[in-house]
Amino acid sequence: MSKLQWDQSGQKFFETGVSKGVLFVKDPTTGLYGAGIPWNGLTNVTQSPTGAEPSAIYADNIKYLSLLSVEELEASIEAYTYPDAFGECDGTAEIGGAASGVRIGQQPRKTFALAYQSKIGNDLNPDLGYKIHIIYGCLAGPSERSHDTVNDSPEAMTFSWDLTTTPVEVEGMKPTASIEIDSTKVDAGVLTSIEESLYGTDLAESALLMPSEIIDLLVP
DSSP states (O other), X not given: OOOXXXXXXXXXXXXXXXXXXXXXXXXXXXXXXXXXXXXXXXXXXXXXXXXXXXXXXXXXXXXXXEEEOOOEEEEEEEESOOOGGGGGTTTOEESXXXXXXXXXXXXXXXXXXXXXXXXXXXXXXXXXXXXXXXXXXXXXXXXXXXXXXXXXXXXOOOEEEEXXXXXXXXXXXXXXXXXXXXXXXXOHHHHHHHHHHHHOOSSSOOOOOOHHHHHHHHOO
């Protein structure tokens, strides 16, 4: 038996940052996600699980058991800018084609998926690795936009959206709206395959991987 020890060298892990955002817009006709589009200017992604609340059941004058409500995933995005294709997810539509530069609001909102990375570090190496996060079945809610006058302390305008999600099927497990891949633990070959799909190569464009496809790569 070994005695428990805390804060050992190399065991002080932390997670930070957000980068390499990729947008995948879902085609409402086919139900398939389109090719990935880089999201520049991404500053924050917050995942906020809700639900999973206990409901007490009583019998024989005592607490008999607790039932948990369904857990759901909500999220929010903050950014300095967003891809043009995200306009369809934010309720805007182009008039006269994408080259016209004219958009109208209050239009149907498209479902999308979002992939992004966060960094993993520890006390010995701040660049130990990273996690790839994917959120599926996202719908963006309306958000306010504030346009302020330029002054002696200028600030760039920021955009933010609150998201709701719809889980996707996962064989052998409950449906999920999120998955994360840890580069410090996943096999290097599998990680390369995942990244080549998500980020594209010189020969193939970026494409979204569903959870079952990622599981198939892990367990061939």
